[in-house]
Amino acid sequence: MTWNLVETAARKMPRGAHLDAAGPASVVIRVCAPVIRSRYQGVMELKLLKSFHAVAELLHFRKAAVRVGITQPALSQHIARLEAELGVPLFERDRRTVTLTSAGQTLRDETAGPLQQLESALESTKRVGGLREKTLKVGQLQYISHVFLPPAIQSLKRARPDVLVELVELPSNEIEAAVRDGRVDIGFGTIGLTHGDDLVTREVVRGFWAVWVSKEHPFAQLDEVPLAQLAEQPLILFARAIAPNSYDFLTRLLERTGSRPRVMHHIHQPQHGVPLALQGLGVFVVGSYVIPDAPKGAVMKRISGFDSDLRVTAVWKPDGRTALLRPFLSGLPRLRQRLSS
Numbered sequence: 001m002t003w004n005l006v007e008t009a010a011r012k013m014p015r016g017a018h019l020d021a022a023g024p025a026s027v028v029i030r031v032c033a034p035v036i037r038s039r040y041q042g043v044m045e046l047k048l049l050k051s052f053h054a055v056a057e058l059l060h061f062r063k064a065a066v067r068v069g070i071t072q073p074a075l076s077q078h079i080a081r082l083e084a085e086l087g088v089p090l091f092e093r094d095r096r097t098v099t100l101t102s103a104g105q106t107l108r109d110e111t112a113g114p115l116q117q118l119e120s121a122l123e124s125t126k127r128v129g130g131l132r133e134k135t136l137k138v139g140q141l142q143y144i145s146h147v148f149l150p151p152a153i154q155s156l157k158r159a160r161p162d163v164l165v166e167l168v169e170l171p172s173n174e175i176e177a178a179v180r181d182g183r184v185d186i187g188f189g190t191i192g193l194t195h196g197d198d199l200v201t202r203e204v205v206r207g208f209w210a211v212w213v214s215k216e217h218p219f220a221q222l223d224e225v226p227l228a229q230l231a232e233q234p235l236i237l238f239a240r241a242i243a244p245n246s247y248d249f250l251t252r253l254l255e256r257t258g259s260r261p262r263v264m265h266h267i268h269q270p271q272h273g274v275p276l277a278l279q280g281l282g283v284f285v286v287g288s289y290v291i292p293d294a295p296k297g298a299v300m301k302r303i304s305g306f307d308s309d310l311r312v313t314a315v316w317k318p319d320g321r322t323a324l325l326r327p328f329l330s331g332l333p334r335l336r337q338r339l340s341s
Contacts (some may be wrong), residue, residue: 049115051078052090056108059098062241071169072241134163136324139170139178139187143242143270144290144312148188148204148332155331156324163324172243179315186316186325190246190287202314204332207288209250209308210300214278220299227305231259236273236282239266250285253306274298287312 047068054064055075065075083090090104100108136156140149145167153165168184175187179199188204211230213219219229231254240247254261264282267273273284274295285303287310294300302308314332316325 046115046118048078048082048085049111050119051075052082052104053108053112053115055079055091055098056100056104059100061098134160135166136163136186136321136328137166137168137184139168139175139184141172141188141190141242142167142169143238143268144190144287145188147289147292148312152328152331156328159327160324165328171241173245176315179317185321186314186328188312188314190243190310190312198317199315200318202329202332203311204314205289205312207310207312209303209310210286210288211303212274212277212284212286212291212295212298212300214280215297215299217277217280217283219283219301222301224302224304227253227303228257228259230254230283230285230303231257231261234262234264234282236265236267236276236284237263238270238286239268242268257305 051064051068051070054067055061058064058067061075062072065072068075070078079090086103086107088103089101090107092099092101138149149167156163156165168178170178170184170187172189175184175189176199178184179187211219211225219225237250238247251261251263265276267276270286270290273286274291276282277284278295278297288300288302289310289312291300314329
């Protein structure tokens with residue numbers, strides 16, 4: 001399959017067909033998003049093919065999602081859409097392995113070259129139009145970033161209203177690598193950011209490990225919750241995929257008390273934790289800064305028995321996108337002071 005075939009297919013696209021222009025990776029097809037009709041019927045958007053090739057190379061959905069910069073459910077939806085468009089399965093999956101089908105191998109082999117050309121053309125188009133210079137990519141965990149990102153984005157928009165902020169969802173243990181390889185311009189993470197001389201870091205928020213319980217729960221009467229007592233309770237925790245290092249750190253601490261943690265619920269959005277705790281379904285364990293305002297009927301208590309300090313750190317390259325980062329970062333210290341006070 002050649003670039004000419006792709007270009008011809010794009011010109012033949014029916015008038016009024018759906019064009020997804022939600023982000024730089026989904027530029028209008030007539031600009032340079034791929035349309036492949038020479039061998040397969042239907043339209044394949046660039047983002048679907050990028051997701052497919054990431055899975056085809058890594059044979060691992062979570063790792064592929066990290067590479068592409070989207071959540072694992074979103075990547076699975078991309079693959080499902082592609083398989084539905086083609087009418088054939090591209091992967092064989094079980095609980096432990098992912099393998100390409102013969103159709104998947106064919107698609108991988110025949111689209112690898114055109115995809116590389118298209119991505120190169122897309123980057124060239126963005127450079128010519130100045131889009132790359134006006135986009136700030138932020139690697140973050142939605143689980144915690146809702147607390148501190150809005151003021152930073154507002155600060156940037158006041159200084160540079162022409163700049164697009166692109167939020168890239170990443171597990172905390174992938175933040176540094178994403179900054180180093182240029183997938184994002186700045187990242188935010190918690191436990192596990194070791195950085196180095198090649199990266200600049202700044203503490204954004206300082207808090208502590210805490211629990212949320214109802215006012216009727218016995219913990220509500222304590223000044224602090226001992227780790228050993230917490231280990232005996234049914235727990236509500238964030239899903240490990242969100243922040244593997246933080247999750248492992250916390251569960252190891254609980255195991256050292258001699259009790260095996262009883263995790264009753266894993267959640268992906270922090271706002272779901274407190275309602276579960278209020279219903280008596282477990283003790284919600286979370287960073288103190290994640291829920292800044294106390295929901296009605298709930299109380300927060302610090303966990304004791306270990307160094308429970310918890311920090312969110314920003315990390316970026318010293319030579320990267322300084323003109324955009326400066327106004328963005330200026331919104332962060334004020335928020336840190338407010339949350340720490």
